[in-house]
Amino acid sequence: MALILLVEDHPMNRKLVRDILQFQFEVNESVSAEEALHYLESHRPDLILMDIQLPGMDGLALTRRLKADPVTTDIPIVGLSAHAMQRDIDLAREAGCVDYITKPITDDPFTFLERIAHSLAAPAGPDAAASRP
Ligand code: MN
Numbered sequence: 001m002a003l004i005l006l007v008e009d010h011p012m013n014r015k016l017v018r019d020i021l022q023f024q025f026e027v028n029e030s031v032s033a034e035e036a037l038h039y040l041e042s043h044r045p046d047l048i049l050m051d052i053q054l055p056g057m058d059g060l061a062l063t064r065r066l067k068a069d070p071v072t073t074d075i076p077i078v079g080l081s082a083h084a085m086q087r088d089i090d091l092a093r094e095a096g097c098v099d100y101i102t103k104p105i106t107d108d109p110f111t112f113l114e115r116i117a118h119s120l121a122a123p124a125g126p127d128a129a130a131s132r133p
Pocket of ligand 1: 053
């Protein structure tokens with residue numbers, strides 16, 4: 001079973017997303033970028049679902065950092081944010097996110113899971129992110 005790291009500071013959002021992901025994936029959670037970095041020193045998730053708005057280091061900064069590190073660059077990262085403007089989506093893609101899901105999650109749970117499964121299979125290196133439309 002694929003392991004997903006969910007980085008999300010808001011307890012309600014964390015529970016909502018976890019409850020959906022658990023249908024199909026093993027889920028570990030971090031409440032901040034700093035906690036995620038600590039977690040990643042000893043774990044290798046198959047995908048990271050990354051809230052963009054985090055206290056302290058935000059999700060974009062953490063994504064850039066993980067993409068710049070050869071140890072973590074291949075882990076696909078899916079952005080998660082309440083901001084739905086094209087500019088926000090572009091920033092997430094530029095940082096290295098393979099997909100970007102807006103909150104609240106309006107997809108039905110199985111569409112959401114399918115989307116995550118699709119990103120799990122996507123090439124996730126920096127070149128792959130740069131060449132994606
Ligand atoms: Mn947040």
